[in-house]
Amino acid sequence: MNNKVYIIDHELISPIAVGREEILPAINKNFSADGPLIRKDIRGLNFNTGAEVREALTHFYQDESAPVKELCKLDRKLELLAAAFGKAKSNLAPLIDQMNPERTGVILGVGAEELPLKENEEQLIQSVEKKLSAIYELMAHLNPLYGKFNRIVNPFDMYALYLADKFNARAFQKSVLTACVSSTQAIAQAYDSILRNQAEVVIAGGTDSILNLVALISFGKLGVIAESDGNISCRPFDNNRYGAIAGEAAGFVIMASEEFVRKNKLKPIAAILGYGNTLDGYKITAPDPSAAAMSKAIQKAVQQSGIAVNQYDYYYAHGTGTRQNDGVELKALQNALGESAHKIAVSSTKDRHGHAIAAAGIQELSILLEMMKGGTIPGNLNLQNPIDQKINLLRENQQKQINYALKSNFAFGGVNTVLAVKNEKEWS
Amino acid sequence: MNIFVSGCKQIYSTDFSEKKVTECKHKTFTSASLELDKNSPFYPKRGDEKIMRSDTAMAVVAVQQLLAEAGIKISREETALYVASGVFIENIEDHLGHLMRALEKIKDAKTEADKINLIFRASPPLLALQTLTNSTMSFVAQYVGIKGNNATFGNTSLSGFHALEAAVAEVTYTDNCAVVVASNVGGEYSFMMNSSLYPHTEGWKESGAVGTVLLTKKPTPNSLCRITQMATSTHLPNLHSTAIQRNWKNLLPDTKSDAIIHSGAYTEAVFQADDSYCKKLNKPTASFFTANGNMGSANVLASLQKGIDMLAEGRSCIDLLDRDIYGRESAIRIEALK
Numbered sequence: 001m002n003n004k005v006y007i008i009d010h011e012l013i014s015p016i017a018v019g020r021e022e023i024l025p026a027i028n029k030n031f032s033a034d035g036p037l038i039r040k041d042i043r044g045l046n047f048n049t050g051a052e053v054r055e056a057l058t059h060f061y062q063d064e065s066a067p068v069k070e071l072c073k074l075d076r077k078l079e080l081l082a083a084a085f086g087k088a089k090s091n092l093a094p095l096i097d098q099m100n101p102e103r104t105g106v107i108l109g110v111g112a113e114e115l116p117l118k119e120n121e122e123q124l125i126q127s128v129e130k131k132l133s134a135i136y137e138l139m140a141h142l143n144p145l146y147g148k149f150n151r152i153v154n155p156f157d158m159y160a161l162y163l164a165d166k167f168n169a170r171a172f173q174k175s176v177l178t179a180c181v182s183s184t185q186a187i188a189q190a191y192d193s194i195l196r197n198q199a200e201v202v203i204a205g206g207t208d209s210i211l212n213l214v215a216l217i218s219f220g221k222l223g224v225i226a227e228s229d230g231n232i233s234c235r236p237f238d239n240n241r242y243g244a245i246a247g248e249a250a251g252f253v254i255m256a257s258e259e260f261v262r263k264n265k266l267k268p269i270a271a272i273l274g275y276g277n278t279l280d281g282y283k284i285t286a287p288d289p290s291a292a293a294m295s296k297a298i299q300k301a302v303q304q305s306g307i308a309v310n311q312y313d314y315y316y317a318h319g320t321g322t323r324q325n326d327g328v329e330l331k332a333l334q335n336a337l338g339e340s341a342h343k344i345a346v347s348s349t350k351d352r353h354g355h356a357i358a359a360a361g362i363q364e365l366s367i368l369l370e371m372m373k374g375g376t377i378p379g380n381l382n383l384q385n386p387i388d389q390k391i392n393l394l395r396e397n398q399q400k401q402i403n404y405a406l407k408s409n410f411a412f413g414g415v416n417t418v419l420a421v422k423n424e425k426e427w428s
Numbered sequence: 429m430n431i432f433v434s435g436c437k438q439i440y441s442t443d444f445s446e447k448k449v450t451e452c453k454h455k456t457f458t459s460a461s462l463e464l465d466k467n468s469p470f471y472p473k474r475g476d477e478k479i480m481r482s483d484t485a486m487a488v489v490a491v492q493q494l495l496a497e498a499g500i501k502i503s504r505e506e507t508a509l510y511v512a513s514g515v516f517i518e519n520i521e522d523h524l525g526h527l528m529r530a531l532e533k534i535k536d537a538k539t540e541a542d543k544i545n546l547i548f549r550a551s552p553p554l555l556a557l558q559t560l561t562n563s564t565m566s567f568v569a570q571y572v573g574i575k576g577n578n579a580t581f582g583n584t585s586l587s588g589f590h591a592l593e594a595a596v597a598e599v600t601y602t603d604n605c606a607v608v609v610a611s612n613v614g615g616e617y618s619f620m621m622n623s624s625l626y627p628h629t630e631g632w633k634e635s636g637a638v639g640t641v642l643l644t645k646k647p648t649p650n651s652l653c654r655i656t657q658m659a660t661s662t663h664l665p666n667l668h669s670t671a672i673q674r675n676w677k678n679l680l681p682d683t684k685s686d687a688i689i690h691s692g693a694y695t696e697a698v699f700q701a702d703d704s705y706c707k708k709l710n711k712p713t714a715s716f717f718t719a720n721g722n723m724g725s726a727n728v729l730a731s732l733q734k735g736i737d738m739l740a741e742g743r744s745c746i747d748l749l750d751r752d753i754y755g756r757e758s759a760i761r762i763e764a765l766k
Contacts, residue, residue, distance in 0.1 A: 044544030067668070102662045112516065112561055117527070117547075125531050132451055134528050135520050136620050140452035143624035147668035148754060153621050155753055156583045161667060170662040173756075174590050177513060177561035177582040185579045189594070196597060214527075217548050218556035277577050279509065281569040284479070284557060293575050412557070413566025415578065 003306060005194045006261050006268035006424065009095060011088035012251035012366035013080050015051035016353045019087050023370040027378050028397065032352045034233055034245045040211055041118075045220055047227045050211050051247040051354025053080065060086030067146035068162070074116060074151055076209040080250030080359075081108075081159055084207075085166050095254065096167055098264045105171040105199040107189050108160040108252075109182025111208030111215075111358035113153050118213050159207055163252065171199045177358075180318070180411040181277075182206055184361030188275040188417060190255045200260045205252030208358035216246055224322050232382050236319035236348035237326050237393050239385040244320040247354025249363040268427055269369050273404075273420040274304025280414025287328045287414060294332035297416035298406060302336070305420035307404050309340040314377050314405040316368055319348020320355055325410060330388045332416075347394045351381040361409045365419065368407055372423040375401045401425075429658065431596045432651045433762070434605075435642035437494040438733045439465075439486050440720055441614065441635040449616050455623065457632035458721065459614045461518075462486050470496075476567065479557045481518040483611035483636055484564045487511075488571045490640045491609060495572055498642055499650040502605045508577040508598040511565040512587035512725040514612035515621060518636075523558055526550045564611045576604055581725075584752035585692060586660070588728030589760070592641070593658055599643045610639040612724040622694065622753050627670045631696030633721030639729025647765060652736045657681055657761035665755040672698060674705045676749045679759035686743040687712045689734050691727040692751030706749070714738065732762065739764045 011019070015033030016026040025031075033051040042048060061072060061082035072079035117124060120138055127134035142151040149158070160173040172193075176186045183206025190202035210219060219225050226233040226243035235241040261268055276297035282288035302309055315337075318329055334341045349367055356363050371377065379394040386393045401423070408418040441460035448456045462482040465471060470492035472485055480488075495502070517523050530550030537543040557563065562580040569575065577598055581587035588610045595606035612618075614634035623629045644651070659679045676690070688711045693699035699717040706713040716723070716730050723730050731748040738746055739762065748760040 041540055042544065043539075043541035044546075045548055065668070112559060115524075117531075121531070121534075124528070125535065128528050128532050130451075133449070133520060133616070134531070135524060136450050136616055137452050139620040139624075140450040140455060143620070144670075147670060148625045148665070149667060150621065150624050153617075155621065155625075157586070157752070157754060158667075161665060161754060165664055165667065168664070170664055172590075172660060173664075175582055175587070176579055178565070178578075178580045179560060179562050182561075189579060192597065192601075196601060198597075213544070213547070214524075214555075217527075217551045218559070220548065221551055221553045222556050277579075279566070279569040279575045279578050281504075281573045281575050283570060284476070284560070284563065284566045296575075411562060412560055413562050414569065415562060415566065 002258060003273055003304065004258060004271040005191045006256050006258065007253045007270045007369065008256050008261060008266050008268050010253040010366050010369055011084045012363060013053055013084045014249045014353050014363050015053050015247055018053065018055045020366060020370055023367050024374040024376065027371065027376055030381055032381060037211060042216060045216060047220060047225045049228050049233055051245045052211055053248060057083035067149045071145055071149050076114060076248065077159060077207040080209060080248060081163065081207040084250045084252060085163065099201050101168045101170040103171055103200040104167060104169040105193060105202045106160045106164040106169045107174045107176060107186040107202060107204045108163060109176045109186040109206030109358045109361065110156045110159050114212045115214050116152060163203060167203050169203060178411055178415050179413065180357050180360050181409045181415050181417040182358035184409040184417040184419060185277065187361060187365060187419060188277055191272045191275060194255060194257050201254065201256045203252050203254055205362040206359040207250035208356050209248030210246045210357055211248050219246060226321060234321040234351045235382040236321040236351055236380055237387055238383050239387050241321045241326060243322050244350060245354035247356040249356035249359040251362040251366045253365060268424045270372055270424050271422045273307065273422050274301055276300030276418045278416045282414050284413045286324050289328060291328045291332035291335055294328060294410060294416045295335040297418045298332060298336035301406055301418040301420040309337050312344055312404045312406055313402045315344050315346045316364060316405055316407045317346055317348040318408050318410045319350055321350060327387055330391050342390050343392060345377050345392055345394050345398065347378050347380045349378050365407055368405055368421060372402050375399055377402060429656050431599050431655045432644045432647050433641055433653050433655060434644040434648040434651045435494045435498045436652055436733055436736055437490045437640045438730060439490050439638040441637060449620060455629060457619050457629065460635040461615055462636040465489055479554050480567060481613055483613045483638055484567055486638045487564045487609050487611045488567050490638050491568050491572050491607060494640045494642055500648045504573040504575065506576045506604045507574045508595060508604055508606040509565060509569060509574045510578065510591040510594045510606065510608050511580040512591040512610040513561065513564055513580055513582040514724040515583060515618045516559045516561055517617045518613040518615060520617060526552055564609060568609055574607060583725060584754060585724050585727040585750055586752040586756050586758060587725045589660065589750065589758040592728060595643050596655060596658065599645050606643045608641040610726040610729045612637050612726040618724065625670060625753055626694055627672060628695060632694050634694060635721050635723055637723040637726035637730060639726045641729055641732065651765055653739050653762045653764060655760060656763050659759050661757040673755060676757055676759065677709055679757060680747055685711065685745045685747040685761060687714060687738055688747050688749060689714045689731045690749045691715060691731050693717050694722045735762045
């Protein structure tokens with residue numbers, strides 16, 4: 001049975017790259033977006049940096065309808081997504097013409113809603129003083145914006161519907177809400193949908209931003225956001241790691257069946273060969289220290305790919321830089337790959353672009369695609385004292401072709417999703 | 429398609445009351461929340477309960493009951509779990525009350541940093557976990573030990589269809605069983621989010637609910653029905669209009685079914701119009717709207733339960749129709765066991 005689903009295009013808006021063409025230069029020059037936030041004032045929190053898309057994005061969606069443009073000012077997830085589409089739009093037009101709308105779907109991973117508390121501080125205070133339910137008064141006052149757009153708090157499906165409208169994707173529009181693996185699962189679901197002939201093309205990806213007050217407070221209270229250590233805050237796989245950088249991103253890959261690729265004489269960038277997707281069933285607050293389900297997710301991805309473990313060149317880690325994730329992840333890798341875990345190159349790039357939660361998977365897959373094109377494996381930027389000496393944790397970028405890679409993401413609540421990806425540079 | 433529903437457990441809300449949410453627009457609606465069955469042997473531990481919404485807590489209870497009564501032994505390592513979730517804030521007072529009260533004090537703060545620090549200190553430590561979008565899935569996995577393929581879909585009623593569809597595919601293409609959970613909290617937050625996207629709010633009714641289903645490839649002694657067709661509309665909704673369109677008949681493969689169960693209405697007027705539309709298809713109709721209102725992400729599984737009850741009364745084939753807040757329509761056909 002053919003187990004390949006092809007990636008024929010992608011786009012990314014990330015703190016390190018506004019557009020896919022900026023990814024490789026950013027990786028090669030070891031650019032890190034970790035720094036003071038310019039869109040939000042977070043003085044007063046116990047961390048003072050984040051990985052933010054600092055470039056203005058409005059020009060990417062200037063042709064949008066007035067309600068969408070208005071909503072983009074209030075909803076960062078929509079703004080990032082609209083910018084990703086707007087950035088890619090001119091290149092995508094011929095491809096969209098080739099798609100059959102009724103055989104094209106959208107699956108998007110989406111993060112939690114953003115409540116604009118600081119932006120509406122005065123009104124909220126007035127409601128609180130009157131002993132009214134301040135959030136509901138605010139919703140009643142501001143909503144709706146127009147038609148099926150609220151100014152604040154929309155159903156999560158709005159984002160997939162927005163993208164479906166752009167691609168005229170009518171087969172389905174699904175929203176995956178599985179926290180840090182949302183967009184990784186969206187890609188896995190797209191893979192299944194195409195292999196099972198539910199669609200011939202699926203636009204899969206995600207959008208999220210945790211650079212808002214409620215999210216920063218929530219993650220800050222959990223102790224997973226790193227406090228700055230001089231110039232460095234995030235150190236994945238280092239003994240002196242203190243947490244992740246809060247981030248944001250949006251992006252998508254266009255995935256297609258082999259038949260669609262050949263019929264339209266397209267050249268794929270890469271292929272998804274399979275995935276593993278498991279649950280810890282352990283505790284909502286921490287990964288299972290035995291790493292059993294994480295390990296199984298890695299093994300399943302390798303098994304489904306049909307590629308021998310020793311042929312994989314790169315394990316692109318979730319690597320958040322938190323105390324809890326990184327040790328368990330390396331244990332899972334060791335358990336899953338055995339001796340091969342000591343040879344395969346391992347790194348995380350969250351020290352460069354932060355943790356985009358629901359968009360982590362799409363951000364990192366998009367980066368992987370460009371690294372496959374450019375023949376670069378990124379090093380762990382801030383690694384000084386590795387937590388495991390046996391694992392091949394890269395400290396510097398390597399110029400080496402990636403033929404096969406594993407991309408892992410793990411979520412709060414113990415959800416483990418790993419993709420097996422093949423470079424299709426030699427496609428014929 | 430021929431997948432067996434081999435277990436089905438639903439929990440509905442019963443304490444309906446009319447609520448007024450805001451002074452601003454004097455909006456009122458009717459809703460009910462799930463009653464917590466703290467006497468159940470399956471009720472979650474206290475430490476976990478404090479970071480669960482009511483639908484999450486009762487989903488944990490319902491799935492344990494479902495599997496205890498399934499009458500078959502399943503490999504929980506490989507069983508898949510697909511979840512449809514509604515809104516993730518049940519009670520704004522529980523989740524953000526401390527934060528709101530902090531707002532009262534920030535007027536006295538001297539600097540912006542002091543203000544933010546006050547808000548930070550006033551926020552509950554587990555806020556992220558209380559509103560975690562995959563909280564129902566992770567807690568169910570924790571309590572029943574399911575570890576297989578999974579995803580949480582959300583958060584309109586179509587997510588119930590997507591969760592069921594993913595589970596049907598899993599059972600079709602693998603040897604695994606699949607559990608589907610749909611959990612929804614009705615109430616103020618859900619009303620305030622959805623009602624502004626609707627043509628009107630008079631007669632609005634919604635409620636919290638939990639639906640759970642066990643799917644198997646082969647019939648078991650406890651199998652209840654077969655799922656034989658699933659379809660969604662390929663009409664993209666118009667995001668610039670709140671008008672409701674009805675095209676359900678285009679989703680029905682033929683006229684074979686004995687009855688239609690419909691859901692999706694949030695108001696009495698829309699429910700009546702939906703019912704008239706379905707009756708014009710020359711079928712007896714049923715809906716849980718009058719009793720339960722709209723149950724959001726749990727709509728589809730609630731209709732499935734109602735359909736199973738109607739099959740038990742002697743019907744042989746039933747179509748379950750739903751429409752989400754964006755106007756996307758779905759149809760599921762269930763048939764009696766042969």
